[in-house]
Amino acid sequence: MVLNDRRQAILELIVDDYIQTAAPVASQQIARRHSLRVSAATVRNDMAELEEMGYIRRPHSSAGGVPADLGYRFYVEQAVVDDRPPVQLEALAGQALHDLEAGDSDRMAREAAAVLSRAIRNAAVATAPRAYDTRLKQLQLVHLKEGQALLVVVLQEARVLQHLMHFDEAVGQAALTQTANRLNTLFEGASASEMRALWADEPRDAAADAIVQEAIRLLEEESGALSQHLYVDGLRHMLAQPEFADGGRAREAVEALEDRDQVSKALEEDLPEGAVRVIIGGENASERMRRYSVIISRYGRPGRDAGTLAVIGPTRLDYARAIASVRYLSAFMTRLIESLDGPGA
Template identity: 35%
Template sequence: MRYELTERRQLILKLVIQEYIESPARPVASETLQRKYNLQYSSATIRNELAALEELGLLTHLHTSAGRIPTDAGYRYFVENLMERQALSPQEQRTIQHQFYQVRGELEQWIHLAAAVLARIAHNAAVVMPPRSLEVRFKHLELIAIYETVILLVLVLHDGTIKQQTLTSEQPYSQDELSQVAQRFNQQLHNAGLAEVERLERTDWEPPLSAFEQTVLELIARAMRQLEGQINERLYHDGLLEMLQQPEFSQPERIRQAIAILEEGKGINPLIPQALSSNGVQVVIGGEHVEDAMREYSVVLARYGRGRDLAGVVGIFGPTRMPYPRSISSVRYISSVMSDLLAELYGQRPDA
């Protein structure tokens, strides 16, 4: 929805949101705005403007005598139109770079470090999806004879993921015979994505596939489908205690809900594909979420990595009363640092 706000209403809305974010979730009264920010308007004028902003759906109030608090629409207008960009200070950037430099060659450690740094900066929970290929692609297959008709299938994908599965054949195969079968697939499926593997399932091979080879091909396709569906399921998180110290979490039920969201990832995982396919920082506020359990939370996400070859997501999760300028700038900066580290680790250029 488009809002045509005067400069005065924009200023008052901005100050209400800033004050509400900085305070321990206290509604903002007209007298507070006039006194603290030395506004050159009377309290009556400010009250009228607050009422007008409430009619527009940008502010609301909890009861008659209370001050105003932002709505989801008010936060959205603030993020898109009023928010001043707050870059991390040079000192903060140097500290972060030094921390990452110390673990630069250890992928697992800097994923955990990214979550810890974001949580500390934003005083909210942080989530990090490890980097992986956004398209599951075949790299190598091994078939290993275990015992008579029992065979171990080892599938290696382009991003280093390894999938192992045992299968039973109707007749025994020697290791040489299994190696020949594996070599045929390695030649035919080299660097193939899931769509190509599924196409080859429907294609007549020359020479034709044996029943055993057809079973192997079906297992390869099934494993790749499962792995592609799991791309965004592994999320690291940190900062739960920082987030739970905020006044929004005074009730046990709200605490349990937040823990469940982070531990199970149900409300955050659906946002990952959009973040992976987008450039810049994505902000989802309150009622914009599809999941009902997420309606009182905001999420700030950004992708990092190298195109579709290898990419992940970093982000912040917290109540809608979130310090958006600092959250957005920290997510943007950490995603940039991680893109550079990933490029250095794999010797390729990061995303532009």
């Protein structure tokens, strides 16, 4: 059902108020504090409809409304306008990053996470710029003996990964070459997640499926090196939010952000240069991150030396401020890399 103008306005007010106060928003509060020119009863009826449609929820029957993931998604897409980043962000970035040298990628990421977390007062993540993406260039299959073949995975930046494959049935070199040609046609240039999506719709046999699953595992393992160059800052800022007053929620947040593999998984988004992606709650691919929102952007030069910036916080996040800050710092970092290495380097 499409929201009419009044319900859109009420939903936006609920999200705005909840972001500011962290308290459930009552119908009387909306009718009294905002110029809707309708009664609290009308607002209450509209809130009941918004709840029925999944835009808001109530912590208990007598409480006011709080935004659900769908309500935040509507708010981000319909109500958030381009905002200026916090005034201190430019100064913080300049102070922290002014003396970087070319190749100092880990310090760059560490300082970027610290700057972003201070500006947003929430957790921030940055990955060091890497000189390559983990994408498949081609795979080769070499027959060794009956039931065995060597899988050779060549990445786009010329790194080579290998794995010994075992098959239940004999597979000759001709069949292996035919399978490799088919898979190269399908997967050339793909990341592990893209390979998985492409393969889901393909007819398959046991041998081909085993080869594809192993190739995906090798790419994911190589991508896992990302977690070794991933920096998280500002956990103390996130834990200061009212959502984490409960010790159990705070402990859960600490464990989630300390799980580097899960944080890396949450950042696995294919984004065009300069774009900002907002992932809200249950939209996260990582199950452990589904109580949080993640705002992501890439910086640097795709395929050459690109990194990731992100804000991670409770779904009750100041989205306008966070989006503007991530966008600004991403552009700042890209300019910094180009100034250090030269745009054509």
